[in-house]
């Protein structure tokens with residue numbers, strides 16, 4: 503079988519197998535719960551083999567994401583949703599010389615035009631790759647990061663029903679788990695003028711409410727965002743706390759996911775995620791371990807955040823420009 507045929511047969515098999523009715527009675531305000539739960543389960547299925555970069559499982563994940571975008575009527579950016587890229591070592595560690603990127607990844611990029619299209623834009627990101635199969639064990643990566651992908655797709659559903667003020671890009675990154683390959687390519691070969699990007703919202707691990715807290719990280723670098731985040735948090739269905747954006751090592755998440763690449767480019771970000779849990783980067787990061795009710799509330803919270811930031815995007819771009827000029 504060709505790679506694409508194999509990917510499609512995986513998607514078909516999962517379409518039949520994955521149909522867990524949501525166990526939560528929570529009714530999200532911004533999106534439909536059942537497709538969200540179905541997508542979380544399907545992206546996490548063993549058949550996707552942990553969505554390692556360049557695998558048939560990775561291709562199957564892209565088919566599912568693109569099918570959903572098409573069903574929602576959300577258009578591709580450029581000629582295709584799929585944006586292939588090369589990545590890899592940027593410098594030879596032995597010699598210090600520039601190295602030739604030799605690995606292949608594929609980002610998926612879509613956009614919903616705003617009422618004020620062509621002005622400030624918001625880039626919503628979530629990586630769809632995970633660790634693949636290691637020593638015979640499948641790393642399904644439900645929280646990391648099928649959950650963020652579902653969050654971004656739920657937002658696409660919301661904004662396709664209620665058009666945003668500004669252009670909203672949806673970028674599903676490949677190769678986050680391998681040096682932020684997809685995010686680096688997006689910033690190096692951007693499909694839109696980067697100076698128009700007011701804000702990156704990055705979703706990475708948003709389903710595990712083990713301690714009930716969804717963290718919003720990044721406001722330490724962008725103090726003007728504090729009040730904006732807190733205003734939404736005040737009425738959000740889950741507890742939102744700000745932090746993990748200063749300090750040492752793993753206490754500072756600024757450089758630990760794709761938003762790092764936006765940060766280095768001077769683009770404001772807010773990263774949403776949960777603390778590391780016992781299944782983090784383990785084969786047990788599975789669908790069954792997600793509290794569906796908390797997850798649905800977490801995604802509703804992300805939509806509230808995005809809606810509020812969209813409404814204020816002109817001001818946020820002004821803030822970015824003032825900070826970049828300093």
Ligand SMILES: [Zn+2]
Pocket residue numbers: 629646647678706707759
């Ligand atoms: Zn991740």
